[in-house]
Amino acid sequence: MSxxxxxxxxxxxxxxxxxxxxxxxxxxxxxxxxxxxxxxxSFALLWNAYGISGFRALSAPxxxxxxxxxxxxxxxxxxxxxxxxxPKVTSESLSRDILPMTVIVLAxxxxxxxxxxxxxxxxxxxxxxxxxxxxxxxxxxxxFTLTVSLGSLALIWVVFRIVFTVLMPAGIMPEAxxxxxxxDLFSGGTN
Numbered sequence: 001m002s003x004x005x006x007x008x009x010x011x012x013x014x015x016x017x018x019x020x021x022x023x024x025x026x027x028x029x030x031x032x033x034x035x036x037x038x039x040x041x042s043f044a045l046l047w048n049a050y051g052i053s054g055f056r057a058l059s060a061p062x063x064x065x066x067x068x069x070x071x072x073x074x075x076x077x078x079x080x081x082x083x084x085x086x087p088k089v090t091s092e093s094l095s096r097d098i099l100p101m102t103v104i105v106l107a108x109x110x111x112x113x114x115x116x117x118x119x120x121x122x123x124x125x126x127x128x129x130x131x132x133x134x135x136x137x138x139x140x141x142x143x144f145t146l147t148v149s150l151g152s153l154a155l156i157w158v159v160f161r162i163v164f165t166v167l168m169p170a171g172i173m174p175e176a177x178x179x180x181x182x183x184d185l186f187s188g189g190t191n
Contacts, residue, residue: 042072121171
């Protein structure tokens with residue numbers, strides 16, 4: 001075991017840190033920045049809510065969104081103030097305990113999935129995502145990666161597209177022709 005492994009086990013002791021905020025008497029890495037982002041996002045929501053109808057009347061369409069956003073601004077400012085008063089935890093780091101590289105890589109893969117879904121379609125985008133994620137997380141052979149990824153994708157496609165008839169972005173795949181081929185195959189070509 002390396003020193004970093006020992007340090008990691010020493011300060012976590014194999015238990016989950018499910019306390020809201022992590023620790024009652026200390027600030028975890030990145031917690032202050034997150035609190036600042038909450039305040040900024042709350043102000044942005046308040047500004048957008050004000051843009052709906054301004055302060056014309058209590059019954060105006062923007063009054064409930066403005067009230068909700070105002071409460072968000074106040075409570076996030078309280079959270080920020082309390083967070084900044086706490087001392088920093090010295091036994092943790094952002095890259096090891098809060099946002100490890102695995103989380104960053106998978107988050108970027110999910111963003112890429114969302115961007116590519118409409119132009120490429122469900123099947124190719126999901127295949128790329130699953131192959132990349134399984135290979136990255138499992139560190140296993142390409143045979144294992146392709147079998148698990150493509151097998152899972154086939155099962156998902158059959159359940160959602162054929163059984164539940166959920167429409168998915170077709171993209172570059174000739175899915176309509178493939179569906180017709182399957183219909184013809186299972187109907188005995190009697191159409």
